[in-house]
Amino acid sequence: MKVFIYPTNSLILSDLVERFGHEPLAIMQEVGKKVRSQGLDSPPMNITPEDPKFGLKYAAVEVPSGVRGRMSLFDPLLQNAEAAIVVRDPVISFGCMGCARTNELVNFLLRAKKIPLLELDYPSNEEDAKEFVYKISEFLKSLKPADLKIQTNIENPKTPLIFQKEKK
Amino acid sequence: MSTENPKGIGQSSCAGCGMEKEAEPGFQQALKKITTTENLVRIAQLSCGAEYSGIQKEIDSAVKQVNAVMVYPEVDTADIEAIEEEFGLKVASPDLKLIMARAKSIVTGKTQVDAVFVATCFRCAEAALVRSEIRRYIHEKTGIPVISYSFTERTTAGTLLTRMEALTTTARRKSLLAREKQSGLTAGIDSGSTTTKAIIMKDDKIIGKGWVPTIKVLESAEEAYANALKEAGVKREEIQALGTTGYGRFLIGEHFKADLVQEEITVNSKGAVYLAGKQKGTATVLDIGGMDNKAISVLDGIPGMFTMGGICAGASGRFLEMTAKRLGVGITELGALALKGKAANVKMNSYCIVFGIQSLVNSLAAGSTPEDVAAAACHSVAEQLFEQQLQEIDVKEPVIMVGGTALIEGLPKAVEELLKVKVIVPDNAQYIGAVGAALLASGFISK
Numbered sequence: 227m228k229v230f231i232y233p234t235n236s237l238i239l240s241d242l243v244e245r246f247g248h249e250p251l252a253i254m255q256e257v258g259k260k261v262r263s264q265g266l267d268s269p270p271m272n273i274t275p276e277d278p279k280f281g282l283k284y285a286a287v288e289v290p291s292g293v294r295g296r297m298s299l300f301d302p303l304l305q306n307a308e309a310a311i312v313v314r315d316p317v318i319s320f321g322c323m324g325c326a327r328t329n330e331l332v333n334f335l336l337r338a339k340k341i342p343l344l345e346l347d348y349p350s351n352e353e354d355a356k357e358f359v360y361k362i363s364e365f366l367k368s369l370k371p372a373d374l375k376i377q378t379n380i381e382n383p384k385t386p387l388i389f390q391k392e393k394k
Numbered sequence: 395m396s397t398e399n400p401k402g403i404g405q406s407s408c409a410g411c412g413m414e415k416e417a418e419p420g421f422q423q424a425l426k427k428i429t430t431t432e433n434l435v436r437i438a439q440l441s442c443g444a445e446y447s448g449i450q451k452e453i454d455s456a457v458k459q460v461n462a463v464m465v466y467p468e469v470d471t472a473d474i475e476a477i478e479e480e481f482g483l484k485v486a487s488p489d490l491k492l493i494m495a496r497a498k499s500i501v502t503g504k505t506q507v508d509a510v511f512v513a514t515c516f517r518c519a520e521a522a523l524v525r526s527e528i529r530r531y532i533h534e535k536t537g538i539p540v541i542s543y544s545f546t547e548r549t550t551a552g553t554l555l556t557r558m559e560a561l562t563t564t565a566r567r568k569s570l571l572a573r574e575k576q577s578g579l580t581a582g583i584d585s586g587s588t589t590t591k592a593i594i595m596k597d598d599k600i601i602g603k604g605w606v607p608t609i610k611v612l613e614s615a616e617e618a619y620a621n622a623l624k625e626a627g628v629k630r631e632e633i634q635a636l637g638t639t640g641y642g643r644f645l646i647g648e649h650f651k652a653d654l655v656q657e658e659i660t661v662n663s664k665g666a667v668y669l670a671g672k673q674k675g676t677a678t679v680l681d682i683g684g685m686d687n688k689a690i691s692v693l694d695g696i697p698g699m700f701t702m703g704g705i706c707a708g709a710s711g712r713f714l715e716m717t718a719k720r721l722g723v724g725i726t727e728l729g730a731l732a733l734k735g736k737a738a739n740v741k742m743n744s745y746c747i748v749f750g751i752q753s754l755v756n757s758l759a760a761g762s763t764p765e766d767v768a769a770a771a772c773h774s775v776a777e778q779l780f781e782q783q784l785q786e787i788d789v790k791e792p793v794i795m796v797g798g799t800a801l802i803e804g805l806p807k808a809v810e811e812l813l814k815v816k817v818i819v820p821d822n823a824q825y826i827g828a829v830g831a832a833l834l835a836s837g838f839i840s841k
Binding site: 273274275276277278279288289290291292293294295296299317318319322323324325326327 | 442443444445446447448449450451471474475485486487488489492514515516517518520521545546547548
């Protein structure tokens with residue numbers, strides 16, 4: 227399954243999801259596209275003023291441009307998410323999303339999507355850390371194998387649920 | 395770490411309504427000159443959201459054109475994690491913690507920079523608090539010039555250019571800006587968006603003035619300069635040094651082979667404290683221009699913090715001009731009219747230049763007196779300046795109002811009422827830019 231991770235740049239979460247046979251949806255892949263895509267001259271971030279405009283899909287114009295620009299990056303991840311793991315209050319070194327307003331919106335959209343969702347606090351000691359990893363592993367084991375691609379759109383009820391076999 | 399990324403200049407736009415303002419004429423050629431002749435200035439960028447708004451290229455382009463380079467103060471994760479306790483401000487966004495940690499890196503001397511640019515997303519309340527506090531923190535602890543800015547995805551290099559130019563001028567030309575007396579025979583021309591002013595100075599005295607509406611930039615400058623020379627009774631070739639400022643400074647600077655071509659923030663603040671006799675200590679300079687406003691916090695005649703622009707033209711001199719026209723009086727009569735009226739008697743529903751005028755027209759139709767309407771117009775402009783710009787600087791007395799609008803008596807009065815301080819309007823307030831340019835140009839005579 228495609229599992230959205232939060233913080234979306236957490237290498238630890240990304241690694242855990244992969245180890246249990248799922249595909250992590252991490253921001254690195256979207257940033258990577260921006261860096262590798264041709265036509266503009268600015269690695270490291272080829273975000274243009276068009277991206278915040280695309281972000282209007284998620285937030286109105288009175289929402290800061292930084293939030294909307296971030297949302298344009300998260301869009302494909304949110305669209306493709308079939309499950310999600312959200313870690314609350316992580317330390318910066320675990321993974322960090324810079325804008326609190328974006329984080330609130332992303333978490334809300336994940337909850338609204340009604341996909342399997344695991345929310346848990348960042349551990350503060352070794353015992354909690356073991357429990358943390360255990361909960362994540364149990365959650366990942368409980369997910370369906372990655373043979374079904376499920377797209378849901380709770381925000382727009384006119385869009386039907388689509389089930390299709392993933393190409394192998 | 396630094397990045398450089400050249401890009402052509404675009405248009406600047408109003409963050410509120412998206413209206414666009416043309417870039418300043420002739421600046422691209424002139425800035426090439428700056429790039430090749432002036433010292434490199436290191437500006438620290440403390441920002442949140444600039445990359446995600448797609449404007450980092452615009453920022454990099456603007457700093458490159460003023461021969462500056464953006465640097466990003468080094469911090470480690472421990473610094474970021476500790477900063478809320480140390481700084482005393484708790485925020486939810488990690489990027490804001492990062493910019494607070496970077497500010498501390500500058501204040502403690504871990505990172506050496508000449509100037510600081512603090513920028514966050516427009517309409518982000520949390521970021522606005524951080525922006526304001528770290529601007530004050532850096533300036534108070536280090537004296538390094540700081541400018542703060544809130545951007546949208548429409549922010550362009552053109553919008554940022556004058557601000558970056560002022561920031562680098564302040565960092566680069568401290569000794570020139572410290573000049574307190576004019577010497578020799580010099581001229582200053584201020585090519586504003588609405589009017590062009592010229593001043594001839596000799597041995598620290600104004601001896602000639604010229605003032606014309608700006609129609610064609612070069613022709614208006616020629617006319618104002620010729621008038622000033624005529625009044626002074628001197629010939630053009632006798633002028634030892636000439637300085638230009640204002641919206642058309644690059645174009646006229648090239649035309650007149652000016653010794654000094656400098657943006658209006660540093661020049662006007664110098665002219666203001668000079669004319670007001672307040673060159674030592676703190677001062678706040680307010681200049682409501684025809685097209686944009688400046689609010690400058692000054693120490694010993696040198697700008698420390700400043701803002702430029704306004705959310706909309708409703709806060710500009712243009713709004714007052716339109717009000718005067720609607721009331722059937724000249725712009726010079728509007729101020730006296732406003733002094734007789736009471737702003738509270740007129741309901742203004744909008745700051746917008748279009749809807750604001752509509753409110754005034756409706757009030758007239760409902761029986762309001764022209765005096766009250768004139769007072770309401772002045773109050774509206776002052777209130778916008780107060781709400782949109784003065785929050786970005788520290789207002790310290792004396793408050794000096796300059797520019798042509800300072801002569802509209804109702805306006806300084808409205809500012810006094812809002813700020814609860816006495817506002818100084820020096821003699822020749824409308825010539826402030828030209829005086830500042832003539833004063834600073836005298837620093838080039840020995841060269």
